[in-house]
Structures are given as structure tokens and as C-alpha cells.
Amino acid sequence: MATIRIPTPLRKYTQGQEEVQVAGDTVAAVLAALEQSAPGIRERIFDDAGKVRRFVNVFVGEEDIRFLDNLQTPVAERDEISIVPAIAGG
């Protein structure tokens, strides 16, 4: 199972959980599985065309998936996936 780190603004979809364990061998599969356990989270991350929103950054480990294979980036058993938003306020 991979671990997805959930940022504060999305924790309302995960009952406050900071991390969610999901199965999947690509970023796309893992995020689809996340929607199963956290309904509603998908449309906060993806736009209507199914692409990751411009201001949402998804990392596998320390690497931005934009510089890997985007949603097709492979995910291994113990990988950590982080969803990182912009920073608010002052």
C-alpha cells in the first residue's frame, strides 16, 4: 500500500486524517482509489478535463510528477505521495 499525504484543506474529505493508505501501481490508480475512500476529493485535485489542476502539485517522494510520467508515474509499495497546495495568507 502506498501512503498519500493529505494537505489541511483536503482533510475534510478524509475525516481529518493526515495520511491515507491506498493500493495502486500508478499515480492515476492511487488517486482513483483515494476517491473511493474520500468521496469528493477528486474534483478538488482534477479539472473537468481530468488533468491535475494547474495549482495543485503532486509528488511521488520528493519528485513532482510533472517531471516524471505525470499520472502514469509508477508507484511502488512503500512510496509516499504528497498533494501540496499553494500557501495562503501573509
Next chain:
Amino acid sequence: MTAPLRQPRPRVRDLTELVGNTPLLRLRHIERDCPGVELWAKCEFTNPAGSVKDRAALRIIQEARAAGLLRPGMRLIDSTSGNTGIAYAMVGAALGVPITLVMPENVSVPRKQVATAYGVEIIYSSPMEGSDGAILLAKRVVDEHPERYWYADQYSNPNNWLAHYHGTGPEIWAQTSGRVTHFVTGIGTSGTVMGTSRRLHELGPHVRCVGMQPDDAMHGLEGMKHLPSSIVPHIYDESVLDETMWMSTEEGWDMAERLAHEEGLMVGHSSGGNVAAALRVGKTLAAEHKPGVVVTILCDRGDRYFLPLKWEKHYLW
């Protein structure tokens, strides 16, 4: 034929004299979308450390020293998403006040580099917890070492909004010769919108003041706060505002791009959101065939957002 000499700017003895008194620029290209309405923007990127936050940082430090709260040997500490930190760093270096900043680890690389160049100490908070995580960590550090730090607390410090009450507000009034009809700007700490709106309402009770917020907790208008999902700044008082406007990240980002292409203004996404909000006000007025003088804020320059994250390998817009 020789061009007439422009009046040179006066000499200054102290860097901090360059804070505030920023130019008010007409957005001649954008305002074509709202015929009959004037759109104007305060060029806060002309402040010495490059953002609107120089105003609050200067007043916060000056007043704390005058009141004996920030004593020799103590460090100023505060949480910040970037621009306030850079502003403290500049004022602190110029006035000899040591600075400690608590920033979320995912603030953009240029912000970290700029702050570091002024010689500040930086403590990083979790990139997953955003600016609220930085607030909580700053409080914890202060609780552990109360003798070492003076906690500036920009979210609660009245000198944040007073900087705009005594600066931005009267400047806009004078620069528009009292013609301003609307003031529109986004909410970060809310210092700009609170102080400026309070003063403009005193000077011209008819002036409508609009606070803009991102339309969702998960947004990309860096520096702006979605208050329903955030720690609400103590200085925020909704009753000061005539209206709240909700802005999507996409609309703000598109406007930032337009400002660069059409006006030659390479500004940050929060400025894009501000101008997009001002244009909405302008379009509403134009649709009703009403004139208006709408003023907003250009918070900082866009180059502060290149290389937005430490993991990034090259520039993406």
C-alpha cells in the same frame, strides 16, 4: 530638441523612507472591458523589499521598539507565507533587528533565498499544514523561549492594518483626488483591506469596499486566505466590508497572465486575483451604465514565484 528634465526624486537618508507612497497606475488595457469605468492599481511592488508587506512590517517593528516590547537582544519572530518575512528581513537588516521566520517548507525557493540573503533565521513548518501550521509552530517556539523572542503576530497585530489606515488609504484618496468609488482587494492577513477600507469609509462614506477570497480551501492564489477553512485573523472584521467576492484560482491566474501580456505588468497571482475582482466590479458598473473609479492592489512581482517548489527542475507557468 531636448526632452524637458523630469523633477528628480528627493534623496533619502534611510531605506525605510522608501516604504509606501507607491504609484497609482491606470490599467488602460484591462479597463476596456468595462467602458466608462476607470481601473487603477497601487504598485506595491515598488516598495524596497518588493511587496505590500513592507508597510506592515515597518510599522510593526517601529511601534514595537517604541513601546519597549522589542528590546535589544531579542529577536522578532513571526509566521509568514513569504512576503511578510522578506519585509521583516529588509526592515530588520536596515534597523538592526534580528529576525526569525517560520515558513511552510513549500514556500517558493526565491522567497527562501531572498529572506536568507538578508541574514534571517528560518524555521520550516510542514508543507502539508500551510500557513496555519506555521502559525501554530511559531506560537510553540515563542512559548518555549519567551525571553529570546518577541512575537510580532501579523494576524493579530493592529499595526498591520494601521499601516494601511495611515498609508494606503489616504494615499488612494489623494491620488484619485477623492474620486475613488470602489476599493477591491484580496484577504491574506486582511491588514490591507481592513486598514484601507476603514480609512476610505471615513474619507468618503460612499466608497464601497470589497474583500476578495479564494473560492475554495484548495486554491492557488498564493498569499490569499479562504477564511471559512482557515484560522481567521484576529484583525479581520467582516463588518468593515461592504461585500465579499469569491475568486477562482483559474480566473486569477488568467488575469495575471493578461496583465503581463497586455499591460506589461509581471505580477504575482494574488495581484491577478485582485485585478480580476476589480474588473468584475467594473463590468457590473458598466452593464448598468454607471461610471466608477475602482482601485485595487498589485501586491508583488511575478518573478518571486519562479521555481515555485523546491522539487521543481525548471520553470512552469
